[in-house]
Amino acid sequence: MSSPRLYGASWFLNTRPMIYGFRNDPWFADKISLRLDLPWESDQLLEAGKVRVAQIPSIEFARKSAKYELIPAGCISSPGPVRSxxxxxxxxxxxxxxxxxxxxxxxxxxxxxxxxxxxxxxxxxxxxxxxxxxxxxxxxxxxxxxxxxxxxxxxxxxxxxxxxxxxxxxxGLPFVFAVWAARREGSDQTDVEYLNRSLEMGLDHLDEIANSFVKESGWGADAAFFHSYLSESIRYPLNEEAEAGLAEFFRLAFMHGYLEDIPEIRKTGDHGKIYTPAGLN
Structure with missing residues (x-):
């Protein structure tokens, strides 16, 4: 039997739908091992090859796009307001x-x-x-x-x-805060399927996640506050609109001198095909 695939993510509330399946579905028990860190720490672990897949800040993906590939299996984005x-x-x-x-x-x-x-x-x-x-x-x-x-x-x-x-x-575009990434040639369609399955389970259990966070946080906010955050403030599909927002972020960061180059992006399973931000689709 092969060893479980090691994934890295954060413990923030907005991540919990994405990793819900990994933490709650026994089917994943021998398939995925999950470690939770701050997003920038997950990026460091991925760069060092210590995790197979990681949820990382989108700006770190841009800075290291020559090393990384984008996994098309969800993201953390918002059409605004995001509140977090x-x-x-x-x-x-x-x-x-x-x-x-x-x-x-x-x-x-x-x-x-x-x-x-x-x-x-x-x-x-x-x-x-x-x-x-x-x-x-x-x-x-x-x-x-x-x-x-x-x-x-x-x-x-x-x-x-x-x-x-x-x-x-x-x-006029949503903002993408974090993406799933792997090192170049480091992910496959199985990773895409696992990530999508875990997220789908999480989206089906937003009530449970919100109710649990009421008790965990102790902020005095009710479950409706957290549910609306997860269902309205946050968007999880990495769709065309989200990719356009990601591309515009990279373009503006380059234009203002915060990135040395406009990133070239490879996605899981594209076998060497490269996308510039304007042509992510």
């Missing part, structure tokens, strides 16, 4: 000079830079800090928070900018 990638601020956006950035973020930092530059003409100094909104806003003009910390903070701090909503306003 938020810029909280003290004063007017145009007066922002310093931003405390969550040290666990990658793609969101790039998205924030693009939004502030494109829409508000602001290029702030970034100050890496632990994701503590009170401490961040005491030290800097604004604070970038992601994931469950951002989602929780929206319940009590109304002075914020939803970055996915701003992206949709700027481009």
């Amino acid at each position: 990638v938020m810029l909280f601020f003290n004063e007017a956006l145009t007066s922002i000079r310093t931003v405390a950035v969550d040290t666990s973020s990658r793609t969101s930092v790039m998205l924030m830079r693009l939004i502030l530059k494109e829409k508000f003409g602001v290029t702030p100094e970034l100050v890496p800090m632990a994701p503590d909104p009170v401490a961040m806003l005491q030290k800097t003009d604004a604070a970038l928070l992601i994931g469950d910390t951002a989602l929780k903070t929206t319940l009590s701090n109304p002075h914020s900018l939803d970055l996915a909503e701003e992206w949709m306003d700027l481009t």
